[in-house]
Amino acid sequence: MLNKLKVFLSFVIICYIILAFQYEIAVAEQVRISGGDRFVTAANISKAGWETAETVVLAQGLDFPDALASVPLAQKLNAPILLTRPQALPSITIEEIKRLKARNVIILGGPVAVSLNIEDYLVKTLKLTVKRIGGETRYKTAEAIAAEMGTYNQVFIVNANNFPDALAIAPYAAKTGSPILLTKSDFLPVEIKRAANKAEKRYVIGGEVAVNDSILSELNAERIAGENRYDTSAMILNTFYKIQPHLYFATGAEFADALAGSALAAKNDSGIALVRPDAIPPELHDSLKNYQFSKTFVIGGTKAIQQETAEELDQQVIYEINDRSNPIIFYMPHSDDELLAAGAGIDHYLNRGFDVKVVLLTKGKASGVYPRLQTQFHDLTLEEFGEARVLEFKDSLSRLEVKENNIFVYDFPDSGLTEGDVRSVILDFEKRFPHAEHRALSFNEANNDHRATGIALNNLYWSGQVKNARFYISPYLENRSIKGFYIEPIHKSKVIDAIFAYKLYNPEAGRYSIGYQSVPEMFNRLEENPLSKVHLPDKNYISSES
Incomplete structure (x- = not known):
């Protein structure tokens, strides 16, 4: 009877793993990391990159402003980025914090972004040390994150009202310990100017509609921009990455997958490329010829990046030679x-x-x-x-x-x-x-x-x-x-x-x-x-x- 019970419990555990953990380990060079929603996807990204983590970064998963500048800090702390609802911590996020054996949580944003009830739960129930990094505005939050980075030689300035440019540059900014700072399109907040001027080198990411030339001149910055978000993403790869072992693909239509995926890309010294759900942007085709990868990762499910698009990406990518049976x-x-x-x-x-x-x-x-x-x-x-x-x-x-x-x-x-x-x-x-x-x-x-x-x-x-x-x-x-x-x-x-x-x-x-x-x-x-x-x-x- 005891043996039958053990067999049954083993079967239940295996079924649970198959259903809950959708990190596809494939023989092929392309791997999709996905989940039933953005919260599960973020947890599975964490599973793909971290066996344990002393610290996790917790960001609101339904809106992006407070999280835009977070990836360099996550990299400095060797922390995955997990997502939460504003008023309720998803069970999958709780489970992942426990699996990681985390002791510290960095909450991004004020109580409107992540409620005090969530903070209390983390402290009182999970017995974690919690630090909240947030300001009255998204600009002050970005400045506070930059302060946590310590000294830095360069910064990246992006538009605060959209996510693609920030997330496309995030892995490289993280790799180099460079803060991501937020600005309005036509006005540079004083706190952002203050943080930017601490760096020797300043880059504006995005075109003139995103950040106009007056800010470029005010900061004496260099612009990296394409005609659209996908072109800018490809230009970032071409400008800052000569060699990278992997490449991560995320939809350019939503922020959540690219946010958590950027932290994993940074950990693996690789970039992230934004793609359309149903097509490879033409701007990316030429860029892919500049690299060979040991693996590529598709972040998100088939609604984020359709299977046909993933398969086309797999055909376009140049993969490292791995078959050692031939000279x-x-x-x-x-x-x-x-x-x-x-x-x-x-x-x-x-x-x-x-x-x-x-x-x-x-x-x-x-x-x-x-x-x-x-x-x-x-x-x-x-x-x-x-x-x-x-x-x-x-x-x-x-x-x-x-x-x-x-x-x-x-x-x-x-x-x-x-x-x-x-x-x-x-x-x-x-x-x-x-x-x-x-x-x-x-x-x-x-x-x-x-x-x-x-x-x-x-x-x-x-x-x-x-x-x-x-x-x-x-x-x-x-x-x-x-x-x-x-x-x-x-x-x-x-x-x-x-x-x-x-x-x-x-x-x-x-x-x-x-x-x-x-x-x-x-x-x-x-x-x-x-x-x-x-x-x-x-x-x-x-x-x-x-």
């Missing part, structure tokens, strides 16, 4: 390309457990450094020069910890590498490693050898002869507006150490610092900012060469 093979035309263009990417994948192979296609004998070296080393042959370049290449990869048996060297003509040469090599590796992840330089490159690798791989991808292809943008293209996403190394120090393989000068050992002598400025730039930039295949670059 990643880099095809580099010259020694040093593997580091200058792809070094951060090679380190990234090696240290995520991938089998990384690197192929050198030429020995770089056409380098302009050879004639310069001959003036000092008269007996240095072209073959010896080529081998010296290979030594640098292998040393660089060794410092990145590429296995020696995963390094392959060919001797196709330098400055004469053809698409056919590259094609034959890629097909050989595809035959040996079916469904490998292939990587080449961009087909946008000006250098003929560079471009040949990209065009050859792009052709093979679109003809269906290889399944997986991506393209690395060399630093030579930095000044061209080539769309792509950035990959950062997991061990920055290893990429920087690999640079010294090209700086090493020891002629007796066959080391002449050839790579560094060739393009010192490129190596110096990499040392300052070791990143790789990558883009996807493009049908517009298919060549007629077979």
Whole structure:
């Protein structure tokens, strides 16, 4: 009888979890976090990000003014944002406070926003320490929140009478410890000016209708704005996020999901993008090409963001490669390309457990450094020069910890590498490693050898002869507006150490610092900012060469 009772209770608990906790853990890269209403959604967002929390931030869930400035404070306190009705604390919010084992609650706004009865319940029944941050107006509340932030270097000023601009900037403001301040569209409240002037840098978020130019001038601020709330949201991503592991999508039509979701996005060093319930804003399409994500999160149910919209977003997003069963093979035309263009990417994948192979296609004998070296080393042959370049290449990869048996060297003509040469090599590796992840330089490159690798791989991808292809943008293209996403190394120090393989000068050992002598400025730039930039295949670059 006792065993039957245990089985029954287990069944009831499982059913309760399924019904109450709608945080969908999926195999796919997109996850929807939702609930039956905004209060349940906020609680499920909290579950997704916090196992426990010393403090929670409690905001009114039916109106936004007092909550607009709250996300940076929540981030500072490592606190989720939970929602309440003005006069009654929802049971799901009570349950979540208990689950978190919270000891403190920050209430945002005065008694009209969150009643004194709720405060009494938190103190007397739940035995919590409660602090209320609120002023006579939404502007004074924002100033009070800014004061809680302590010292800060920058602030973001938004219109107080609407929510999209504040919530779009909230994760980045939180990440940088920057207050969000509220203003009228045509008048800057004195308390907001006072708080804003404590910062060295001031940004106005939103267009002139939201915050007019007189306030911009009064604050000596920079404006970040698009034609509408969705365009502004996309511009915030493009302006402030070079790399982000995740992206959170929330409806731009309501505030509640984006408010709680922004706190989770900030915790995970990621931005939030506002979308229409029934469509991806065109402004967001181009922005998505600038990133790759390990996961994306849809905040809210299918009324907030319809399933068709979520599925379209899933198709538009570039996801991180996670299948480690296939090797990643880099095809580099010259020694040093593997580091200058792809070094951060090679380190990234090696240290995520991938089998990384690197192929050198030429020995770089056409380098302009050879004639310069001959003036000092008269007996240095072209073959010896080529081998010296290979030594640098292998040393660089060794410092990145590429296995020696995963390094392959060919001797196709330098400055004469053809698409056919590259094609034959890629097909050989595809035959040996079916469904490998292939990587080449961009087909946008000006250098003929560079471009040949990209065009050859792009052709093979679109003809269906290889399944997986991506393209690395060399630093030579930095000044061209080539769309792509950035990959950062997991061990920055290893990429920087690999640079010294090209700086090493020891002629007796066959080391002449050839790579560094060739393009010192490129190596110096990499040392300052070791990143790789990558883009996807493009049908517009298919060549007629077979």
